[in-house]
Amino acid sequence: MSAWEGLRVVVTGGASGIGRATAEAFLAAGARVAVLDVSVDDLPASAVGVAADLRDRAQTTEAVDHAAQTLGGIDVLVNNAGISAIGTVEGNDDAEWARVLDINVVGMARASAAALPHLRASSRAAIVNVCSIAALNGLPDRALYSASKGAVLALTFAMATDHVSEGVRVNAVSPGTVHTPFVDRMLARFDDPVAERAALDARQATGHMVSPAEVAATIMFAADPSLPSLTGANLDVDGGVTHLRVRR
Template sequence: MFSLQNKKAVVTGGGSGIGKAIALALTKQGAEVHIIELNMEQAASTLVEIGNGGGKAFSYACDVSDHQQVIDTFSRIGSINILVNNAGIAHVGKVDTTSENDFDRIMNVNVKGVYNCLYAAIPQLRLSGGGVIVNMASIASLVGLPDRFAYSAAKGAVKAMTMSVAKDYLNENIRCNSISPARVHTPFVDGFLAKNYPDNIPEMFEKLSKSQPIGRMGKPEEIGALALFLCSDEASFITGCDYPIDGGFTTLNT
């Protein structure tokens, strides 16, 4: 089950965190993975880990917010079967504490970046006779989160783009779904705590963990497993869906 033998996948932001976990999950099931990443040091580390596990992967330095860079990168990669739009950045702030520059930065990466990759990937998916797209949304697209105005707006756009693409390319054998995680324990979380709460990291880590009813943060590998399923033929009857993976956050919080 879940074999991706002879499949070619692109994972954006695949150098660390959730993107890395997805890249590892896909290669373990036989996919050839092409990682698009700004941080080439992180990308190189992921390639080593994949290689040590017997997988096959390549990396490309590319800013997903740059339209022409993205087109050129996908042209180099050629025909693909899978696209995982994972690259994104975070922001903390309410509408009146979000500067125009910060708002534009979030939209350029988290919205335009997804558009750019979709735009460049569709022709390459057509060359393979169709395929699968998985976009990384967030529970921020489903419920109100405090101090996440720009991030929530961007992830809402990602969820809407997912539904639009699923509808538009249904007859071209292209499936498109999204994943909406709650808080996942990644290096970003550790860096956030070290920067903002250096004197009480354990206490804040526990507080963030307990914001999920299940009592902990998600693991990148758990998001990777869901992405693997959605990319596999076992999910061939699934398109136009969003999958919360949130420890009960969107349904069990009172």
């Protein structure tokens, strides 16, 4: 029997991109999956959809509790929901700073707080926070986004420390540039989408963007119940951006 057979997984932001790929990967492995997103009209087959805005604590708690009731508990929480932001520290006003941090950081804390009572009842409990290489690399025009992901990384280490004695493992996964529908929409706005796509591919030492499926596989590794000593870790899946310097 698969290690994932019957595992009860909640994925925030699971309707598209990395979150959708993650939900699909868990489902394909035999897990039961609930997706929390602002819209759950289009979800992977067999996934349970629960509409939720992570900016609202009561709504988040209600959604997580509903997912737990439907699944019969929670073994894994994947904190994937998040938004991007472009610009230097001069490029975003206070309202945008508050919005991004509220979703990317506080929303993750809200979902985790709601899930912890259910996770404590599991013998295979794990939380995986989707971070970014922006947390540890100085990326241009990403001041707000980088700040939010730096906070996510620090939050991951703090949560891992707080809950290790309760049997809840907490890890982060940090993708590089991932080829998602969001990226395709961004490329479509350029005069030469093909050239821009080539430039994005060239950023990685591997010569291509990271696929959502690769990130999903890394998330599953971080949550693997057969790895009880894997906690407080940050796993890069970035095509070598962080540590490799390759001449072409």
